Structures are given as C-alpha cells and as structure tokens.
Amino acid sequence: xxxxxxxxxxxxxxxxxxxxxxxxxxxxxxxxxxxxxxxxxxxxxxxxxxxxxxxxxxxxxxxxxxxxxxxxxxxxxxxxxxxxxxxxxxxxxxxxxxxxxxxxxxxxxxxxx
Amino acid sequence: xxxxxxxxxxxxxxxxxxxxxxxxxxxxxxxxxxxxxxxxxxxxxxxxxxxxxxxxxxxxxxxxxxxxxxxxxxxxxxxxxxxxxxxxxxxxxxxxxxxxxxxxxxxxxxxxx
Numbered sequence: 001x002x003x004x005x006x007x008x009x010x011x012x013x014x015x016x017x018x019x020x021x022x023x024x025x026x027x028x029x030x031x032x033x034x035x036x037x038x039x040x041x042x043x044x045x046x047x048x049x050x051x052x053x054x055x056x057x058x059x060x061x062x063x064x065x066x067x068x069x070x071x072x073x074x075x076x077x078x079x080x081x082x083x084x085x086x087x088x089x090x091x092x093x094x095x096x097x098x099x100x101x102x103x104x105x106x107x108x109x110x111x112x113x
Numbered sequence: 114x115x116x117x118x119x120x121x122x123x124x125x126x127x128x129x130x131x132x133x134x135x136x137x138x139x140x141x142x143x144x145x146x147x148x149x150x151x152x153x154x155x156x157x158x159x160x161x162x163x164x165x166x167x168x169x170x171x172x173x174x175x176x177x178x179x180x181x182x183x184x185x186x187x188x189x190x191x192x193x194x195x196x197x198x199x200x201x202x203x204x205x206x207x208x209x210x211x212x213x214x215x216x217x218x219x220x221x222x223x224x225x226x
Contacts (some may be wrong), residue, residue, distance in 0.1 A: 031212075033214070035216075040122075040218065041218060042119075042204065042217055042218035042219045043204065043216040043219075044216075045213060045214075045215075048213060050212070058213070090158065092158075092214075094214070097208060097212035097213075097214075098144075098145060098146050098208035098210070098212055098214075099146050099163070099165070099208075101160040101163055102148075102160070102206075102214055103160070104150075104157065104158035104159075106157055107156050107157070
C-alpha cells in the first residue's frame with residue numbers, strides 16, 4: 001500500500017473558524033491532490049501540486065488554500081469554514097502524469113456546524 | 114477540457130448477476146489514460162485498472178473485464194457473477210494533456226444476496 005496519511009480523520013468545527021487538513025506521503029511522489037467528495041458530485045478537485053511550492057487551483061478552489069513546503073506534505077486550509085464545506089476530503093498522490101494511477105489517503109470527514 | 118460521464122447513478126442487482134458500469138469520456142488529447150477506481154463502504158479509494166489511448170485491447174481479470182472503445186469514447190466495466198463484496202461506488206477517471214485527473218460522479222453498485 002502507498003504510504004499516504006491524512007490527519008485528522010474526523011473533525012467538527014464551527015462556522016468561521018480556520019481549519020487545516022494535512023496530507024503526508026512517504027512515496028516521494030511529485031504530484032499531490034486534494035479532492036472533496038459529496039453525494040451526487042463524485043470527486044471534485046480543489047487544489048493540486050506538481051512540486052514543492054508549485055500549486056494550482058482545481059474546479060472548486062474558492063474558500064480553500066494550500067501549501068507544500070516539503071515534498072511529503074500537502075496542507076489544505078479552509079480560511080473561514082462554512083457549512084457548504086462540510087464534506088469528505090481526500091488527498092491523492094501520483095508518481096507521474098498523466099500515466100500513473102493515483103493513490104488515495106483514507107479521507108477526512110469534516111463537519112462545519 | 115476533459116469530461117467523464119457515468120450516467121448510472123445507482124445499480125442494484127442480485128448476487129450472481131452480470132453487471133456493466135458505463136463510462137463515457139470526452140477529450141481533445143490524442144494521448145490519454147483511463148482508470149477505474151473502487152470505493153467500498155469502508156471509504157477508501159482503490160485503483161483497479163489503467164488503459165492508455167493506444168491500447169484498445171479488452172482486459173479480463175478474474176470476474177472483472179474492461180471494454181475500451183475509442184470509436185464510442187467509452188471504457189465500460191463488467192463484473193461477471195457479481196458478489197456482495199462487489200458492492201461499492203465505482204469511479205471512472207481520465208488523465209490527459211492537462212495532467213489533472215478528472216473523475217466521473219461514480220456509480221453505486223449494490224449487490225443483494
């Protein structure tokens with residue numbers, strides 16, 4: 001199994017508070033992704049990274065920011081959490097694109113109340 | 114832009130039935146890769162298969178088979194003699210020149226005993 005860990009696994013937070021989710025990999029893969037999964041929408045890309053300090057927006061990036069200061073860590077921050085950001089968040093890594101498959105973390109269930 | 118459509122939101126079958134999950138894609142790239150992933154009730158996402166755009170050979174792995182047809186832009190997944198353990202959400206994905214994997218909305222397969 002690919003070494004990819006998300007933390008925390010579950011979090012409940014209040015509206016308006018900042019939240020940071022962490023993705024840590026031990027595979028030294030260049031590409032890292034943050035997706036959110038919602039019923040009826042499948043997996044939607046929030047942000048992705050193609051190297052240290054190289055990041056870009058996905059299709060649902062509003063309200064989210066990311067940082068990647070080391071190859072192994074990719075952080076997702078909700079600057080001011082809203083109820084619409086209640087979701088399951090998945091981190092994924094990929095060795096190369098477009099050919100390589102993605103390996104996913106276990107997911108983080110975030111509830112914003 | 115690339116797009117993946119999984120028109121079947123949910124499929125319900127009885128054990129031992131054969132079932133086909135449809136995946137239709139759109140891309141302008143001549144080189145691209147198609148993937149299937151499985152998400153069982155436990156929540157993790159697991160890679161099943163990858164196909165590149167130059168390889169239209171069908172693939173069979175045990176009870177699973179995949180039919181890739183460029184002429185119809187489809188990459189369908191068939192489970193023969195379904196089992197309860199096949200119950201999961203299945204995602205089709207496409208990765209091409211943009212290097213961003215695009216996922217379909219997923220098909221929920223429910224196999225009843």
